[in-house]
Amino acid sequence: MENIQMLLKQGAVGKPCAPIVAVGDKVKRGQLIATPTGLGANVHSSVAGEVIEITDDRIIIKPNAKQPKTFVKIKKGSNLEMIKEAGIIGQGGAGFPTFIKIYNGKEDKPVLDHGYILVNASECEPGLAHNIAQIDADPEMLLRGMHYVMDIAGADKGIIAIKKKHRETIEKLDALLKDDPAIERHLLPDIYPMGEERAVVRECLGIELEPDKLPSAANSVVINSETVYSCAKAIEEQKPLIDKNITVRGMIKGGSEAHVFMDVPVGRSVEALIEEAGGFDERGYGEIIMGGSFTGKACELGDPITKATGAILVTRQFRDLKGAKVGILVCACGGNLERMEDLVKKYNGTVGHVCYCKQAAEMPNGSRKCERPGNCPGQVKNNLEFKKAGCEYIIIGNCSDCSNTVMASGPKMGLKVMHMTDLAMMAVGHPLYRTLKVSKKVDQDLNVVDNVEDNETVE
Numbered sequence: 001m002e003n004i005q006m007l008l009k010q011g012a013v014g015k016p017c018a019p020i021v022a023v024g025d026k027v028k029r030g031q032l033i034a035t036p037t038g039l040g041a042n043v044h045s046s047v048a049g050e051v052i053e054i055t056d057d058r059i060i061i062k063p064n065a066k067q068p069k070t071f072v073k074i075k076k077g078s079n080l081e082m083i084k085e086a087g088i089i090g091q092g093g094a095g096f097p098t099f100i101k102i103y104n105g106k107e108d109k110p111v112l113d114h115g116y117i118l119v120n121a122s123e124c125e126p127g128l129a130h131n132i133a134q135i136d137a138d139p140e141m142l143l144r145g146m147h148y149v150m151d152i153a154g155a156d157k158g159i160i161a162i163k164k165k166h167r168e169t170i171e172k173l174d175a176l177l178k179d180d181p182a183i184e185r186h187l188l189p190d191i192y193p194m195g196e197e198r199a200v201v202r203e204c205l206g207i208e209l210e211p212d213k214l215p216s217a218a219n220s221v222v223i224n225s226e227t228v229y230s231c232a233k234a235i236e237e238q239k240p241l242i243d244k245n246i247t248v249r250g251m252i253k254g255g256s257e258a259h260v261f262m263d264v265p266v267g268r269s270v271e272a273l274i275e276e277a278g279g280f281d282e283r284g285y286g287e288i289i290m291g292g293s294f295t296g297k298a299c300e301l302g303d304p305i306t307k308a309t310g311a312i313l314v315t316r317q318f319r320d321l322k323g324a325k326v327g328i329l330v331c332a333c334g335g336n337l338e339r340m341e342d343l344v345k346k347y348n349g350t351v352g353h354v355c356y357c358k359q360a361a362e363m364p365n366g367s368r369k370c371e372r373p374g375n376c377p378g379q380v381k382n383n384l385e386f387k388k389a390g391c392e393y394i395i396i397g398n399c400s401d402c403s404n405t406v407m408a409s410g411p412k413m414g415l416k417v418m419h420m421t422d423l424a425m426m427a428v429g430h431p432l433y434r435t436l437k438v439s440k441k442v443d444q445d446l447n448v449v450d451n452v453e454d455n456e457t458v459e
């Protein structure tokens with residue numbers, strides 16, 4: 001196994017942890033190696049080995065040739081203490097520490113008032129498959145984990161939000177839920193985004209939250225399904241969060257099917273996991289995305305996976321726009337301006353103009369949230385601006401619905417529309433988001449011509 005890189009900041013939020021080991025130390029799998037300095041969660045070594053380097057942002061461990069299946073157990077305590085000790089953070093997004101999310105610091109007053117634990121099992125980003133695979137493998141543990149979290153948070157009810165396309169998984173859950181009146185499941189449509197916290201609240205509880213409001217405003221906590229499993233493992237097996245489930249997919253030798261890896265040691269490299277999936281397709285690739293195609297980030301081969309990494313997607317190659325002017329439409333659902341600019345550069349385009357959807361409200365931390373998800377205000381004005389600025393192309397990151405709105409006027413104005421997920425969707429054999437209205441199956445043979453020239457549907 002390659003050297004393991006345990007980042008001191010495992011999620012997007014919080015402060016880096018402080019190492020409690022030194023170079024030369026021998027560490028065991030599951031041993032605590034870094035502790036929080038502020039908002040954060042414990043970091044444990046995912047392998048047995050030797051610490052060979054400590055930098056500002058990571059601890060690098062050379063793994064022993066033989067790895068044990070066992071791990072150093074966290075010490076016993078209350079269920080909440082064990083979730084905290086295990087270093088559990090959200091495994092479906094920003095990586096917020098779970099013990100803070102489900103506990104408000106007052107033992108006599110839970111964070112919810114007879115509220116709801118909403119389990120996000122939507123696996124919303126297209127092409128991912130590891131969350132559903134985990135539920136398929138052990139639906140009972142999901143329910144047990146929900147009860148632990150419900151007890152801590154003060155929830156009377158649990159709801160599993162899952163896309164209705166996962167029929168077999170739903171049948172397995174339904175068979176168990178017959179005997180569990182405290183938990184039900186809610187079926188979601190197969191559109192993006194369904195996994196955003198406010199979308200889960202809206203779908204499950206019928207409550208529309210303002211962009212600056214958290215699910216707690218609807219007396220609920222939204223928690224990713226894999227995170228629930230990690231809580232159950234911490235409580236039942238005294239297991240720290242050292243392994244991650246992950247989907248590797250795209251321009252991989254052998255086809256575009258999802259490679260689902262369960263229990264991958266945190267800190268393994270992107271390159272090693274692509275190799276284990278079969279290696280790169282000989283036709284080449286464009287970029288590697290860590291996470292989903294909408295909200296993930298471009299990464300390097302040597303980058304390590306973290307507790308919050310859900311996927312590694314290898315995209316099709318970029319076409320060469322030969323310096324053409326590209327307008328960027330920033331939506332709350334997709335990449336931020338920095339990510340969109342990076343894509344324009346990779347397409348060898350020139351940023352001609354930038355517009356923001358008027359409902360993509362800016363939050364105090366600089367991120368954007370949609371004011372009225374699924375209710376697009378129309379994009380004609382933005383398209384006119386792109387046209388006026390002399391843009392030949394536009395690149396968008398909009399959700400399914402709003403992409404349709406862009407497509408309703410952009411091509412008529414002569415704008416060639418690209419979606420930020422196009423190259424990933426082509427690589428995983430998923431219909432393109434800018435053509436979903438007339439969705440046809442994407443030809444998985446990459447002889448399909450990139451259709452951006454004329455905005456026709458890929459077929």
Ligand code: SF4
Pocket residue numbers: 331332333357358359360361369370371372373374375376377398399402
């Ligand atoms: S309305 Fe549509 S395009 Fe605008 S921010 Fe919301 S999802 Fe994005």
